[in-house]
Amino acid sequence: MNAWARAIAAALALLLAATAEADINREAIEVSQAALGREVRDIELIDTNGEAHRLADFYGAPLVISVIYTACVHSCSVSTQHINRVVQIARNALGDASFNFLTIGFDYPVDTPDAMKHYARRHGVRDPNWHFMASRNPDELEQLMEDVGFIYQESSRGYDHTVQVTIIDQEGRVYRQVYGEIFDTPLLVEPMKDLVLGRPSPDDGLLTRVANRVRLFCTVYDARGDRYYFDYSLFMGIFIGTVILALALGWLGVEIVHYRRRRTV
Numbered sequence: 001m002n003a004w005a006r007a008i009a010a011a012l013a014l015l016l017a018a019t020a021e022a023d024i025n026r027e028a029i030e031v032s033q034a035a036l037g038r039e040v041r042d043i044e045l046i047d048t049n050g051e052a053h054r055l056a057d058f059y060g061a062p063l064v065i066s067v068i069y070t071a072c073v074h075s076c077s078v079s080t081q082h083i084n085r086v087v088q089i090a091r092n093a094l095g096d097a098s099f100n101f102l103t104i105g106f107d108y109p110v111d112t113p114d115a116m117k118h119y120a121r122r123h124g125v126r127d128p129n130w131h132f133m134a135s136r137n138p139d140e141l142e143q144l145m146e147d148v149g150f151i152y153q154e155s156s157r158g159y160d161h162t163v164q165v166t167i168i169d170q171e172g173r174v175y176r177q178v179y180g181e182i183f184d185t186p187l188l189v190e191p192m193k194d195l196v197l198g199r200p201s202p203d204d205g206l207l208t209r210v211a212n213r214v215r216l217f218c219t220v221y222d223a224r225g226d227r228y229y230f231d232y233s234l235f236m237g238i239f240i241g242t243v244i245l246a247l248a249l250g251w252l253g254v255e256i257v258h259y260r261r262r263r264t265v
Contacts, residue, residue, distance in 0.1 A: 028151055028162045035149030035174045043140040045133040049115035062099040062195040067150050070105035070115040075163050078181040080123045086129060090189045093219055093228035098196045100132040100136040107147060108138045148174060167191050186221050
């Protein structure tokens with residue numbers, strides 16, 4: 001085979017590889033999107049101290065799940081470090097205890113509680129509401145992967161897998177998927193805003209509900225600073241508009257009363 005033929009063969013091989021990878025990526029997105037609205041079944045998880053928890057223990061507040069394997073040297077590490085920064089932005093905007101976060105190792109039995117503990121330390125995660133979990137039941141682990149729309153397969157690099165963050169609502173259903181090692185901050189925080197501030201709890205009083213609605217509309221994203229802040233101008237606009245509307249309705253009511261009195265005279 002001459003050099004020209006070898007070049008053509010190499011180009012075809014690269015094209016086929018790229019096509020195959022595109023098909024895999026397309027399938028991963030389809031599987032992931034099909035999970036939206038799906039109820040995530042309860043399973044047992046083990047934390048880094050070896051204590052058992054039920055997944056349902058973390059329901060009642062929005063729950064964010066990332067799935068990794070501890071031997072991953074690139075995509076898992078990059079995404080975890082990026083998520084760590086975005087989670088802190090979300091905490092500042094929504095409150096420290098406004099949502100729970102779980103990182104779960106899928107490489108059974110390698111991803112032990114001890115391995116997950118070292119992974120968390122290696123990536124500098126210190127958020128008290130971010131828990132790193134392992135499983136001692138591979139069947140339940142596969143069940144969870146199915147429920148959240150996460151797929152993986154062995155490769156020469158270890159595993160090829162979906163790089164996603166799954167947002168689960170207060171009732172335990174998949175609400176949103178966020179993709180990529182690096183993603184724009186609002187892709188994670190905006191759905192969390194809707195769940196935390198836009199869905200009142202049955203225990204919330206009237207004042208809490210009103211305050212959360214104001215926070216929902218007035219907490220805005222500053223793209224230049226990559227942060228969320230409370231925009232008081234929006235709050236004042238809402239307040240002034242409400243006062244003007246109330247005064248207008250009061251004036252209209254008084255005029256209606258005067259008009260009826262004049263007609264009866």
